[in-house]
Amino acid sequence: MTVTAALFFVCAVAAALVYRWLPAKFRNYWLLAVSLGFLATWSWQFILVLGALTLLNYLLGFKAAPTGKHALGWTTTGIVLNVLALFIFKYSSFYLPEAVRLLNSLGITVSDGLQILLPIGLSFLVVQWISYLLDVTNGRMEAQRNFVSFSLYAFYFPRLISGPVERAHAFFERLHNPLPVDRALLERSLVLIFTGLFRKLVFANPLFAMIPTDAFTAPAEYAGQHLVVWLLAYAFAIYNDFAGYTMIVRGVSLWFGIELTNNFNLPYLSRNFSEFWTRWHISLSNWLRDYIFYPLSWSLLKRNRSQKAFFNFVLPPLLTMLVSGMWHGLSWNMLLWGGLHGLYLIVERVPSLFKAQPLVNERPRWRQWPGRGVTFLFAVLAWVPFKTSVPNTLAFWKGLILWQKPDFFLFKSVLLGDRQFLDWSSFGLPDPILCLLLAVAILFDLLQHRGGSETFIQRWPRWAQVILVVILLLVAVLAAFTHQVAPFVYQTF
């Protein structure tokens, strides 16, 4: 069951009502039962796999306590086991064909179609469990004794599919002390859910569908002007897809009084890449910062105290972003995507080697807007390897500059009524519906920027709010008649 399905909302409302009605001591049991039920709608086998890993991490948490013997060893074991689980389930396409070939060569007949299904949300859970073990072993928190609470850290249904990545101590705090669900909170949850659905159904799904299926696999077939527009469409589609998902689940979680971490804050308005990574997939970026970047930086600084030393300067951002790439998928293109972002972070810090740089907020405005443009441009270019293989990436980048002259003469003839308007593609111009939708998606972000809050539409005039609602309903009704399912991109990670 996906979080945009009407049934999901019906079930979530019912679950929230029962949750409010139950005595406090039974609420988390109920929440766990609902969460397991939700997971079972995907696959009951997932419950077994994730349940076993939850139990393992629960037990390891006690061993990892700094007071215990060999705490660091147990934590390391836990991290290795979690990464191993991720490798077994997530990267099976990498090793399984080889394993099948090896077994077949040994005379053991194994079907070519052997598959290991990736349990939903495993990548997100693995990083959560690793941070939990590290936090326990570093004394930032005590091991969680309540198994139901610990299970909810993994299974809590609003965040189960694709995060956000929660820190254990903050999550347990919110779980045990939920916010009072009053009118203001419900209003905020409604705005979050509505905005999330709007981003997903009105922007993300159509923008994805407007990109031809072979645009990224056969870019040489298309003119540069089309590739540019499709790349922009992909950039805004993936952003609205993930941001929309996060807003929906955060809104639903508020019905239970549990605040989940925000994941997006207008990333395409970032003024440099350091800022970009505080605005894009914030929960994972913060995790990478706290558990990879900082420890690595400190460890290198212990060897050489100069921040300008080559390894101190280059390795932390590069390795952090390579890990980020590998988390998304074990492939050369994901490594390229991560490597590019690492490179961007390094390059933008080069001026600081020569002269102390002011914080981005303190820079004059005339420098901030070009910074936004450059950051956006390079972030968008990096989406190509995120989407397609390395050879296709190179072909796509090359194709971006190989424009073909549109047939303006034909276009003019049609406009003047000299020729019949038979099709749009013969003009060689980008899809006007796509361009219009992109413009609206950009405008939506600019309005949020101007409004200063993710719930900015709450301050809009009533008539404007009503228009938004009508647009969403119209798009949703039409989409319902297409029977096309558009899963969230990050649910495959």
Place this chain on the structure above:
Amino acid sequence: MIKAPSTEPIEKNPGTKPRSFLRALLSGLVVFVLFAGLLEGVYRLGWADNMLPMRSVGNYHTQFEIKWFKLEEYVRQNGGVDVILLGNSMVNTGIDPEVLSAKYAELTGQQVRVFNFGVEGLTIEPLSILARILEEKYHPATIIIFTEMRDYITGNGDQVSADFLGNAWVQQQFGHPSLEGYLESNSSALQHLLPFRYWYNSDFLDTYLLNTRRLAETTASGYEAARGTEIDVNQEPDPTDPKEAVIFDLFKNYSMDEQRITALESILAYEEDGTQIIVTEMPVFFTYYSYLEKESDREDYLARLQEIALAHGGTYLEMISWQPIHNSGFADNHHLNYMGAETYTNLFAAQLADLCSTQQVCLASSMDEVQP
């Protein structure tokens, strides 16, 4: 990643008070319902038909939908339909019902209202479903079913069939109601909006323009003329050409699928209800037969087809030869263009007139005056 999260002072707008979004949602819902009602009224009164001429019942097959609404309009204009021509694209481009009707009247003195319901890609199974829907709704006196060898090849056109039959509107016609099927069948506003349901597809604009053009080019009696005349039909199909190879493969080890024969028999069963069923084939250029593995396949097929038609009380009409039709009348080796269609339609009208005079199997006016 490197620095702490941004503390950028974004322009705030504290002067505006947050409004209750729940009220906005409810208001939006009410406005949407009112808007839908208004749109329904406008379309039911026919005030906006010319503005958005395309209509849809949510079926993936746009040409079927064009024909469906053309027939609905035809019946509204003419008070009913006497003869429905059923088949695939060969029928769609091959017979002009107005020519057929005029010629038949000239030869027999009998006026009949004929509609061409040839739809691209439909094989005998979806055609049998379509025949049932049309028979129940319009009660034509005669259904002429144009079939061909490919209709009976196992697997051929299965996906088209599945997509066609899976449609909620089709299911609704068969008494499997659903909210979706109900709305698609009864809401005029929705029927005018549904052609836009794929507004976000990468090829939407081109597809929509193409469909609008086809709608305009399809006559009131369902005939869509093909313009192509430049293909050299004398040239034998090339088995090494990937496109042609698909058709060669189709005819390998030819046999008639029993399930598909049952579909033909279900159409013939309407004879018992008083609907006259005539089974025949569209002419193809002689090079088309190069696809066949052996000539006996064709002979066996024809013998079986005739046997089935007669066994169920239907009428079997032999296919008119390609020879009287000039080469330039073929769009390709199995589709007629507008020139070929005119020639063939006249020949077919004569064949039907002959059938009437020799076997007393005449096209008759339907007794039912149907108002859709």
